Amino acid sequence: MKLLNILKYPHVGLTSIAKPVEKINYEIKLLINKMFLTMIANKGIGLAATQVGILLQIIVMIDLEKKNKKIALINPSIIKKTNEIVITKEGCLSIPQHYAYIKRSKKILVKGLNESGNEIQIQAENTLSVCIQHEIDHLNGLLFLDRLSPLKKNILEKKIHKLQKIINEKKRNR
Template identity: 40%
Template structure:
């Protein structure tokens, strides 16, 4: 785990959550390393298993995640990740989001994916994933394209979930006064 300073996590409906993030360029290197460390700290503190740069206000194609058991962390940093293959077989898994805290729904996605990305050192990497890791990768890469897990739900379910979230946020802000 990392002890870098944490970042504020943006909540729905922050506009950057709906914007397409730009690719990380070569000149972004040192900034991206620092951002990745801070994102990991933020993700672990939340606690969560994945975090995309737009969720902390950075419109960059950068994702951090860790689906390992808490006592045996295995953090991953993916720069400019892209899904290059997905199975036709689908799987349903309950998803939540640090930008919609407390809201969960079953989401259907491809059961397996292959993701190509760059590591922080610039090396090209590829990972084939299934189960929780496949879901997490798809969820976080969606964030880089301005897509939230609620977009995979029926309009009725999506509206109910978002309405409930906004109502809870309103109550919290009243209590904080």
């Protein structure tokens, strides 16, 4: 099965807002399978459909604390957050090789549909909580960069552009 193409920052598609999935059919299940394969092949722990250019509310993740259990959520929404905050170093498959410390709720309660169309709720904390919040941000057209102060965002954007320039030069010299 062919892997999906992950959009890279600053691709305009990364700021697009996803629409709810209206019907879970074979194509949606196939997309979820391809998203898992793409995420794992790229050594990620989460992926949103918007990152592969599909404007549907679908996220896939690996729960590292539960023996790498695969989780797919369709039309996810956070229904409860604790005030307790964690600050973790986040990365993103759409912004490879760049990381920043981001504040997120330590515990959340999220609801959505599973691949069978059944409503599920997940109480998540720590890494899974951060991952879900990160992926839902993608569905809303946000990147972890958008959660940084303007100064930190500017510094990181300059590093990203500098690295992209080096990569482009190497490609031209092949």
